[in-house]
Amino acid sequence: MSTEPKSAGCLGVAMKRKEDPRFIQGKGHYVDDISMPGMLFLSLVRSPYPHAEIKSIDISEAMQVPGVKAVITGKDLEAAGLGWLPTFHGLDKQMVLAIGKVLFQYQEVAAVFAETRAAAVDGAEAVQVDYAPLPVVADPFTAKTDEVILRPDRENKTNHIYHWEVGDKDKTATALANSPKRIKERIWFQRCHPAPLEPCGCVAHFDSMGRLQFYVTSQAPHVYRTALAIVTGIPEDKIHVVSPDLGGGFGNKVPVYPGYVCAIVGALKIGRPVKWIETRTENLTSTGFARDYHMDVEIGATADGRLTALHVATTADHGAFDAAADPTKYPAGMFGVVTGSYDFPVAHAEVDAYFTNKAPGGIAYRCSFRVTEASYAIERAMDILADELAIDPVELRRKNFVRKEQFPYPSVLGFTYDSGDYQKTLDVTLEKIGYQALLKEQVEKRARGELMGIGFSTFTEVVGAGPSKHFDILGIKMFDSAEIRIHPTGSGIVRTGTKSQGQGHETTWAQIVGEELGLDPQNIMVEEGDTDTAPYGLGTYASRSTPVAGAAIAMAARRVREKARKVAAHMLEVGEADVEWKDYKFQVKGVPAKSVTMKEVAFAAYTNMAQNEPGLEASYYYDPPNMTFPSGAYVAVVDIDRETGEVKVRRFLAVDDCGTIINPLVVEGQIHGGLTEGFAIAFMQEIQYDKEGNNLNTNFTDYLIPTSLETPAWETGKTVTPSPHHPIGAKGVGESPNVGSPAAFVNAVIDALSPLGVRHIDMPITRDKVWRAIRQAEVLTT
Amino acid sequence: MIPAAFTYLRAHTSDEAFAHLQQYGAEARVLAGGQSLIPAMRFRLARPAVLVDINASSDLNVLRVNGNALAVGAIARDSDIERAPWITDRRWSLIRDVSRVVADPVVRQMGTVVGSLCHNDPAGDWTAASLAARAEVTVRGKDGARDVKIDDFLVDSFTTAVGEGEMALGVHFPVADDRTAGAYQKVERKVGDFATAAAAVQLSLNADGTIREAGVALSAAGPCAVRVDEAEQMLRGQRPSAELIRAAGDAASRRSAPQADLRGSVEYKKNLAGVLVVRALRQALSRLGVQA
Structure with a gap:
């Protein structure tokens, strides 16, 4: 084990992930690995009906099942003041266990506690619930009519949750009316689900001190602690939340779920530890879904393709409760980034959200708070406009990009884009993919009747929530934090308020510390997820870890360095002002031969600190001055089988600009994973409900996760435009490939089908849909 | 769960x-x-x-070419077939194709041919292949073992000729001569999925190049796998041609009676049945050195 000081930088180094040997060898420690003496298991009774009155619940038979210790229902929780749970959005609440009626299929109705997992499931099966079905509202357009009011518990007797808008409505309408060219299309981003391989779960235990020990699959453990304190009334110091290794999250593990509350109530009531682990079906049917935005997109342009105006009117399906975990002031998240990479002179975006008899959620799946929907809408619509104008979609984009010299760029919908060089990123993509040769090939293929398509997406993201003046969750500002301790021998530990679910924080955080302090990142331990030890932070989602916590780490490390400088001055026998940090060590200004390494200073900080405060540690709470704006230029090349509708993604190139790269290997991994998800969304994934509100995708047979065999071979590239306001210039990358890729896939398919007159197909683009589009065109032409 | x-x-x-x-x-x-x-x-x-x-019943762990039949015992795994040394011989090309697309590689380590036949899922792979290859299943009952033709074995969705208290011991695929080849064409949404549609064909040629025997069957085209009799009759005795193949495909499309589900509409699946039979026939013929 080396603790040798670094003579070279740690940023941009493809260090292998420190956490991988543990994960690859099956040595990760997950919530379901936790076992405690006397631990009970919780199983939830769930509703088979999407909307029904609960006439009665009979638990007598369940209590007879061997091993069953207790059954609780919504009425029990209501009596204890725990019937409802505030959603993270803060503007609604949701039932923990159904009270009076159920509002979606698979809603939680009763909680059964038993000695074994099997007994708990048997007990849940034995609970008799008498339902009287009610009329079902299975889509937001039906909800709009208010013929059936789903939430009489709310003050306003309507299914309409909110209207949100940004931009100049009148000017946009006028500009559109005066535009020589206009396109309008309804673009639906279907309901999908992030489906982390590890479902949600927890172990709740009140220890001998009466303190709640809560192990949980959480992307935001501190927020959970505060939320639990508020909901349960348990003082916050008596709550210890630990989020151990997580098997993926993708936003699915941000909300607090009813199962968690039930486990805590059971542990308190029965006086024994309680474990709850979801099944795959429960995860897919009841936890945070993603998207479900119906977007009417309208773009105006001049005849030669200069953009004049954008209007987007969205109808959003939020399900039974408004549980989209958005920042308080942003009910539609960052949807205002819908102008994308383009310099629109005027724009107007609005979202109307509705309750339906479906599972709640909406903010998940690497979406950066609705950036995915916004990005898909604009990138799809740009291709439709290019088709209408009969110009190359690449040229249309190029013509309207926000130009390099316009940054910091104030978008008409209220964001200040920090930096970017969209032309350059696109140029790299065109060069690398060989665009001209592909166009030539396409002409030849089309002449032979073959269907080949090339699709672009040149997206801009907004991530790193966020500055305290705008962003909070339940009132808590969206800062993040880091605490660094350097040990006497020059190794150390860094703790943050974030929580890796596979992002590689154990490696990249150590690299930031290594870079700032000239220490070996192999010996910088990273610890996250334990609210007793980690400083308070808002967690990991929406690509916020590097922009916010990553900045906090750099700033904390710089504080450590300032402290170390004093010790170095003592060691070098000069005044502090004469010490400079150069080449990853302290040296006497102008005398490189007189220097000390951070490792030497660390030892002195504990052994020879003179008048200086002993020890070498610091913490930093970072309130970002702005969001960061990663961007990318993606291209997909597809071939379509006319007879079967099969789309083969022949090539896919993602050129990303996420600012300064900490670890190219980790970035590459994030991009591969996100592209695979984008591919799945474009071609396979949809949480479908039938007209009666039945969920049709309740397991992995019906909700598809691509394997390596279907997944295209990804090609990647990069440009680096650092963020001017981030301490190391990094922007975040986790969401980018999921945000940017769906439009590229769909644009490629539509490009392939465009000779047949096809203008748009909603995702997921199944073979059946493609075949029908081809068939329809053939029928029309014969 | x-x-x-x-x-x-x-x-x-x-x-x-x-x-x-x-x-x-x-x-x-x-x-x-x-x-x-x-x-x-x-x-x-x-x-x-x-x-x-029955996984410890070693007398059922059978996989051998036995005189006039390929015998597959009740615990022979899909992966055993996939890796059998004789499997590359073209006369087993249908069986080989199927053994490489049943479910996914992990499932094939445990999954069995006989189990798949007994389960009789409407979208199973071995059911359609057994029809095309004219297999027989050995069923043990009170009165001893009997061989049941696959057409009689597959009764209805998830229902077979195996009665209460009975068990299937194995399946026999007749050994084809060396002028025989087959093919299995399957469209699936992803590896491991059941077929959206699939076609199994097996052709034996006479010395003069005419078709002596034809097996054509579909999966995911009805309550259980179906034989396309019309196509088989059309092909038998004929010299392979593009028109003949297209006609057989059309017959398959007509015979297909699928259900609409998340994998596709009835119309789409019927189309696929025809397309896949055409492709499978071409592939089988190509394996016999005939371009049509």
């Missing part, structure tokens, strides 16, 4: 297994590879009171 309680019995011979099945009758289910039964039990869609595990 926890099955209802059941009694587990491990049989070390087929005799022992048969005795258990006779004792418990309809309450018992045979556990071979378990790749369909175990998930069904975990979802509590199947709740057998007794599971008779």
Whole structure:
């Protein structure tokens, strides 16, 4: 084990992930690995009906099942003041266990506690619930009519949750009316689900001190602690939340779920530890879904393709409760980034959200708070406009990009884009993919009747929530934090308020510390997820870890360095002002031969600190001055089988600009994973409900996760435009490939089908849909 | 995902297994590879009171070309077939194609041909292949073992000729001559998925190049796999041609009676049935050195 000081930088180094040997060898420690003496298991009774009155619940038979210790229902929780749970959005609440009626299929109705997992499931099966079905509202357009009011518990007797808008409505309408060219299309981003391989779960235990020990699959453990304190009334110091290794999250593990509350109530009531682990079906049917935005997109342009105006009117399906975990002031998240990479002179975006008899959620799946929907809408619509104008979609984009010299760029919908060089990123993509040769090939293929398509997406993201003046969750500002301790021998530990679910924080955080302090990142331990030890932070989602916590780490490390400088001055026998940090060590200004390494200073900080405060540690709470704006230029090349509708993604190139790269290997991994998800969304994934509100995708047979065999071979590239306001210039990358890729896939398919007159197909683009589009065109032409 | 309680019995011979099945009758289910039964039990869609595990019954671990038949015992795995040394011979090309696309590689390590036939999923792969290859299943009942033609074996969705207290011991594929080849064409949404549509064909040629025998069957085209008699009759005795193949495909499309589901509409699946039969016939002929 080396603790040798670094003579070279740690940023941009493809260090292998420190956490991988543990994960690859099956040595990760997950919530379901936790076992405690006397631990009970919780199983939830769930509703088979999407909307029904609960006439009665009979638990007598369940209590007879061997091993069953207790059954609780919504009425029990209501009596204890725990019937409802505030959603993270803060503007609604949701039932923990159904009270009076159920509002979606698979809603939680009763909680059964038993000695074994099997007994708990048997007990849940034995609970008799008498339902009287009610009329079902299975889509937001039906909800709009208010013929059936789903939430009489709310003050306003309507299914309409909110209207949100940004931009100049009148000017946009006028500009559109005066535009020589206009396109309008309804673009639906279907309901999908992030489906982390590890479902949600927890172990709740009140220890001998009466303190709640809560192990949980959480992307935001501190927020959970505060939320639990508020909901349960348990003082916050008596709550210890630990989020151990997580098997993926993708936003699915941000909300607090009813199962968690039930486990805590059971542990308190029965006086024994309680474990709850979801099944795959429960995860897919009841936890945070993603998207479900119906977007009417309208773009105006001049005849030669200069953009004049954008209007987007969205109808959003939020399900039974408004549980989209958005920042308080942003009910539609960052949807205002819908102008994308383009310099629109005027724009107007609005979202109307509705309750339906479906599972709640909406903010998940690497979406950066609705950036995915916004990005898909604009990138799809740009291709439709290019088709209408009969110009190359690449040229249309190029013509309207926000130009390099316009940054910091104030978008008409209220964001200040920090930096970017969209032309350059696109140029790299065109060069690398060989665009001209592909166009030539396409002409030849089309002449032979073959269907080949090339699709672009040149997206801009907004991530790193966020500055305290705008962003909070339940009132808590969206800062993040880091605490660094350097040990006497020059190794150390860094703790943050974030929580890796596979992002590689154990490696990249150590690299930031290594870079700032000239220490070996192999010996910088990273610890996250334990609210007793980690400083308070808002967690990991929406690509916020590097922009916010990553900045906090750099700033904390710089504080450590300032402290170390004093010790170095003592060691070098000069005044502090004469010490400079150069080449990853302290040296006497102008005398490189007189220097000390951070490792030497660390030892002195504990052994020879003179008048200086002993020890070498610091913490930093970072309130970002702005969001960061990663961007990318993606291209997909597809071939379509006319007879079967099969789309083969022949090539896919993602050129990303996420600012300064900490670890190219980790970035590459994030991009591969996100592209695979984008591919799945474009071609396979949809949480479908039938007209009666039945969920049709309740397991992995019906909700598809691509394997390596279907997944295209990804090609990647990069440009680096650092963020001017981030301490190391990094922007975040986790969401980018999921945000940017769906439009590229769909644009490629539509490009392939465009000779047949096809203008748009909603995702997921199944073979059946493609075949029908081809068939329809053939029928029309014969 | 926890099955209802059941009694587990491990049989070390087929005799022992048969005795258990006779004792418990309809309450018992045979556990071979378990790749369909175990998930069904975990979802509590199947709740057998007794599971008779035949995985230790080594007399059922049979996979050999035996005189005039390829014998596949009840616990021979899909992966055993995939890796059998003789499998590359073109006369087994249909069987080989299927063994490479059943479910996914992990499932094939445990899944069995006989188990798949007994499960008789409408979208199974081995069912359609067995029809095209004219296989027979050996079923042991009170009166001893009997061979059942695959057409009679596949009764209805998830229903076979195996009666209460009986068990399937193995399946026999007749050994084809060396002017025989087949092909299996499957469209699936992803690896491991059931077929959206699939076509199994097997052709034997006469010395003069005409078709002596033809097997054409579809999966995911009805309550269980179906034989396309019309196509078989069309092909028999004829010299292969593009028109003949297209006509056989059209017959398959007409014969296909699928259900609309998340994999596709009825119209789409009927189209696929025709397309896949055409492609499978071309592939089989190409394996016989005939371009059509």
